[in-house]
Amino acid sequence: MSLDPYALITLADYKAYARIEANAIETAGMEVYGSDGTAAELSVKDGILTLVKAGGANPGTTTFDLANVLYDTMTELVAAINSVLGWVANLVCNGAASSMDLKNVEFGSCLGVAAAHSAVIYDNYSLERMIEKSTSIVEDFLRRKIKSRDYLNERYDGGTRELYLDNYPVTKIDRVSVGRLDVIQVMLDSGIPYNAYVRVTSLGVELWREGNKDATVLFSAATTMLALAAAIDAIAGWSASVASAVYNTWPSTLLVELTNAYAKGTWAYLSVPDEPIEEYGLLGDEGLILAEGSWLWGHIGEIYVSYTGGYATVPPALADVCCRMVKALDDSRGADSGMKSESLGDYSYTTADLPDILPPSVMAEMKRYQRPIV
Numbered sequence: 001m002s003l004d005p006y007a008l009i010t011l012a013d014y015k016a017y018a019r020i021e022a023n024a025i026e027t028a029g030m031e032v033y034g035s036d037g038t039a040a041e042l043s044v045k046d047g048i049l050t051l052v053k054a055g056g057a058n059p060g061t062t063t064f065d066l067a068n069v070l071y072d073t074m075t076e077l078v079a080a081i082n083s084v085l086g087w088v089a090n091l092v093c094n095g096a097a098s099s100m101d102l103k104n105v106e107f108g109s110c111l112g113v114a115a116a117h118s119a120v121i122y123d124n125y126s127l128e129r130m131i132e133k134s135t136s137i138v139e140d141f142l143r144r145k146i147k148s149r150d151y152l153n154e155r156y157d158g159g160t161r162e163l164y165l166d167n168y169p170v171t172k173i174d175r176v177s178v179g180r181l182d183v184i185q186v187m188l189d190s191g192i193p194y195n196a197y198v199r200v201t202s203l204g205v206e207l208w209r210e211g212n213k214d215a216t217v218l219f220s221a222a223t224t225m226l227a228l229a230a231a232i233d234a235i236a237g238w239s240a241s242v243a244s245a246v247y248n249t250w251p252s253t254l255l256v257e258l259t260n261a262y263a264k265g266t267w268a269y270l271s272v273p274d275e276p277i278e279e280y281g282l283l284g285d286e287g288l289i290l291a292e293g294s295w296l297w298g299h300i301g302e303i304y305v306s307y308t309g310g311y312a313t314v315p316p317a318l319a320d321v322c323c324r325m326v327k328a329l330d331d332s333r334g335a336d337s338g339m340k341s342e343s344l345g346d347y348s349y350t351t352a353d354l355p356d357i358l359p360p361s362v363m364a365e366m367k368r369y370q371r372p373i374v
Contacts, residue, residue, distance in 0.1 A: 001073065001096040003128040006147045008135045008314050008322040011124055017323040018330070022122055028092040029102055029121030030078055033110045035088050040111040044102050044119065049077070051087055052107070058085035066099040074099055074121070088113070097125035127330070134325035138318065141351040143371040144168065146318060148310035152202075153256050153273060158299035161291040164374045167309035168287025174306040176280060176289065177273030178299050180256060183247040184229050184270040186240045187263050198268045200258035205270065207238055208260075214238070219252045228252040256304065273304035317365045321358065328357045 003011060014020070034040025037056025042049070049064045062084050064071050071077045075095030081087050103120040110117035139145055145167045156163055158178070188196035188209060199206040204218040205228065215235050222228040226248035232240035242248055254272040261268035279292040287309060296303065314322075355363055 001125065001128075002098065004132050004135070006135070006145065006149060007128075007131050008138060008146060009131055009319050009326075011128055011131065013319065014127060014131060014323055014326050018327055020127075025123045025127065026103065026120050027123045029074060029097070029119045030092050031090045031116045031118055032081060033088055033113055033116035034086055035112070036086050037111065040087075040109065041107045042105070042110050042117045042119075043107040044105050046104065047100055049099075049102065050107075051081070051084065053086055056086050062087075064099075066102065072099055073097065088116075092118075093121050093123070094125050097121060097123070101125070126333075127326070130326045130329045130333075131322070133329060134322050137325055137351055137354070138322055138366075141354055141366070142318075142369050143373070145310055146314055146369075148308060148312050150174075150306075150308050152253065152306050153304045154306070155256075155301060156303040156305060157301055158296040158303050161294075161296055163289040163291070163296060163303065163305075164372075165287035165289065165305060165307060165309060166371070168285065168371075169311065170282060170284045170287045170307055170309045171312075172308040173282060173289075174308075175273060175304070176277045177275065177304045178277060178295055179274040179302050180271035180304075181274045182269040182271045183225055183243050183250065183255075184232075184240060185243060185267040186232055186238065186261075186270060187265065187267050188237055189239050189265060190237045192265055194264075196262075196264040197260045198258065198263050198270070199260060200255050200270055202257065204252075205232065205255070207232065207235060207263075209237075209264075219255075222252055224248065225250045225252055273306075315369065317362075318369060321362060321366050324358060324362070325354075 032042055034051075034053045034056070037053045037059060039054040041052045047066045049066060051062045053059050064077060064080060066072060066077065071080050073095060074091060074093055074097045077099040078089040078091045081089035101122045101124050103122060105119070108117060109115055148171065151167060154166060186198050186205075186207075188207070193210045195211070196209040199208065204216050206216050207214040214237075217228060217231045219228070222231045225242050229240040229242045232238055250272070255270050256272060258270065277295055279295065281290040281292065282288070283290065289305070358366070
């Protein structure tokens with residue numbers, strides 16, 4: 001499990017900040033031994049794990065490229081070793097940790113359980129989870145995301161001629177729309193149960209009946225409206241069609257997220273944002289759209305904006321705050337010897353703890369980046 005690319009700092013950033021040497025984060029990774037034969041040895045060298053066994057049921061050499069997606073987590077690597085006749089591996093660390101974090105070791109004997117090799121891993125996994133936890137705490141306090149990314153069909157209320165986007169600075173507006181356009185109709189028309197409904201998520205369309213999911217059609221598999229409707233229509237009991245041939249080639253990812261549209265014997269409509277509006281100005285640094293005319297008035301929950309927002313480079317002040325937050329989590333983990341890395345996601349630090357962790361001057365600097373409540 002790699003670090004979230006939208007984390008405010010990298011693993012290297014934090015190690016440099018905290019002056020962490022590799023040997024300071026060594027921990028047990030797995031136990032490995034040859035279960036039969038006359039000799040068994042293991043080595044780890046620059047991302048390659050090698051098993052060598054003489055005699056027994058399966059003599060010979062087996063290698064694993066730890067960068068291979070089949071073995072790039074410790075859970076997968078342990079399972080792969082156990083699939084080799086005559087070898088046994090037992091997981092000790094978190095199974096989601098990267099197998100590439102295993103420490104290099106020269107060939108050493110590991111024949112029989114009594115001589116099992118204790119493979120050491122650098123516990124980058126725990127540090128990465130703390131970086132992600134800290135990023136979440138900081139961004140919750142700031143009320144916005146920091147690193148630049150694309151936002152599709154964010155939904156807003158109208159009511160004034162000003163619209164503050166959730167994430168800024170805004171470097172690009174792809175589309176501003178008012179209202180929605182129905183492009184696909186869906187219905188469960190056979191084997192009618194008591195209830196049936198349709199959901200649209202960020203990944204695709206879910207079909208439900210009687211509280212159970214019939215199927216999910218992913219946007220990645222049905223990339224156009226026509227392909228999506230055809231895939232739904234092919235599922236037993238369900239019917240779907242595109243409202244007009246005009247929409248056939250439109251990307252299915254344009255669909256607006258939808259929760260529980262009723263579809264038992266009646267059409268549920270999947271929609272996209274309506275035609276784009278061009279009459280507006282933009283103050284990118286503030287994420288502020290200024291309407292030209294009255295098109296923003298009213299339309300509660302019916303303004304849709306697709307845009308790119310956030311910083312290409314994290315401001316140093318916020319990177320520093322994230323490093324401080326990770327250090328606080330790491331120090332608390334060290335103080336509590338019973339705290340395991342698996343529990344980090346539930347750890348009790350929240351935005352309310354920031355004033356206890358950060359000096360007043362740092363808090364004041366961070367508040368400069370806090371999104372105003374509008």
